[in-house]
Amino acid sequence: AQKVTQAQTEISVVEKEDVTLDCVYETRDTTYYLFWYKQPPSGELVFLIRRNSFDEQNEISGRYSWNFQKSTSSFNFTITASQVVDSAVYFCALSEAVVSGANSKLTFGKGITLSVRP
Amino acid sequence: GAVVSQHPSWVICKSGTSVKIECRSLDFQATTMFWYRQFPKQSLMLMATSNEGSKATYEQGVEKDKFLINHASLTLSTLTVTSAHPEDSSFYICSATGTSGGTDTQYFGPGTRLTVL
Numbered sequence: 001a002q003k004v005t006q007a008q009t010e011i012s013v014v015e016k017e018d019v020t021l022d023c024v025y026e027t028r029d030t031t032y033y034l035f036w037y038k039q040p041p042s043g044e045l046v047f048l049i050r051r052n053s054f055d056e057q058n059e060i061s062g063r064y065s066w067n068f069q070k071s072t073s074s075f076n077f078t079i080t081a082s083q084v085v086d087s088a089v090y091f092c093a094l095s096e097a098v099v100s101g102a103n104s105k106l107t108f109g110k111g112i113t114l115s116v117r118p
Numbered sequence: 119g120a121v122v123s124q125h126p127s128w129v130i131c132k133s134g135t136s137v138k139i140e141c142r143s144l145d146f147q148a149t150t151m152f153w154y155r156q157f158p159k160q161s162l163m164l165m166a167t168s169n170e171g172s173k174a175t176y177e178q179g180v181e182k183d184k185f186l187i188n189h190a191s192l193t194l195s196t197l198t199v200t201s202a203h204p205e206d207s208s209f210y211i212c213s214a215t216g217t218s219g220g221t222d223t224q225y226f227g228p229g230t231r232l233t234v235l
Contacts, residue, residue: 037226043209045162045226047120091161104215105152106224108161 002027004094006109013082014117021077021112023092029053034068034075035093035106045091051075082116089113121145122214124227131202132235139197139230141212147192148214152224153185156209168195192216202234 003026013019025034036048049059051068059066063080079086089111095104121144131137141151150169154162166182168174168189176182184206186198195214199206209231213224 033223035223042228043211043231044228045211045213047223047225050223104224105164105167106162106213110161113159 002029002032002094002096002107004092004107004109006092006112008112009110010113010115012115012117015084016081018078018080019082019114019116021079021090021092021114023075023077023109025073025075025092025094027094027096029096031096033095033104035095036066036075036077037091037093038088039091039111040088048077079114082114084116084118087114087116120223120225122148122212122225122227124212124230126230127228128231128233130233130235133203134201136198136200137202137232139199139210139212139232141195141197141214141227143193143214143216143225146214146216148195148216149192150215151189151195152213152215153187153195153197154211154213156211156229158209162211165197199232202232204234207232207234 005024032053034051038046038048056068056070065078067076091111092109093106095106123142125140129137152167153165156162164177165180166174166176166187168187170189170192174187184200189195209229211229213226215224
């Protein structure tokens with residue numbers, strides 16, 4: 001069975017601080033995808049990144065960066081120089097990679113509530 | 119690209135009535151759509167998966183007769199909450215996968231907040 005653990009439940013930082021959101025996963029699949037989604041107060045989930053299990057390269061996108069460590073089954077997300085607009089709930093998710101992708105269910109973590117204070 | 123819409127964004131209804139929620143993929147064909155519900159300060163719980171033109175697959179514990187799902191076309195899926203009761207009040211979110219962004223990425227709609235009085 002797949003499992004995603006986001007041990008941090010709430011994080012509060014002051015604007016411009018860096019913050020890292022942790023994600024640890026469990027799966028018996030050899031091929032899988034990892035995701036991060038952002039859910040602002042409006043409720044809509046915003047897709048941030050997808051990483052497949054064969055690609056362990058870290059990724060940077062503006063102030064966002066992701067560190068995928070297969071050896072520790074972790075896929076951590078760092079926001080550099082945080083801003084008030086980063087305040088949201090962040091979900092890490094895992095899915096198996098099926099051939100067609102048609103029924104690739106997502107297993108979500110419980111989410112981390114990030115509050116960025118001015 | 120990969121925009122998913124939901125309608126309505128919120129609805130209030132009386133106990134015993136039925137409510138229909140629409141989920142549309144606006145700029146891609148959604149071969150698969152997913153329906154979730156989310157309670158306050160909790161994670162998303164998958165209710166069912168639907169493929170266009172076939173019956174939905176429901177997760178364990180989800181009543182298929184209560185939550186009717188129809189995926190009639192590659193851009194539209196509907197969730198009907200039949201005979202709604204206060205305990206059905208929740209945030210319902212749909213997502214879709216298809217031809218945009220890779221078939222394994224789910225793109226989410228903005229959600230529908232249902233309140234049953």
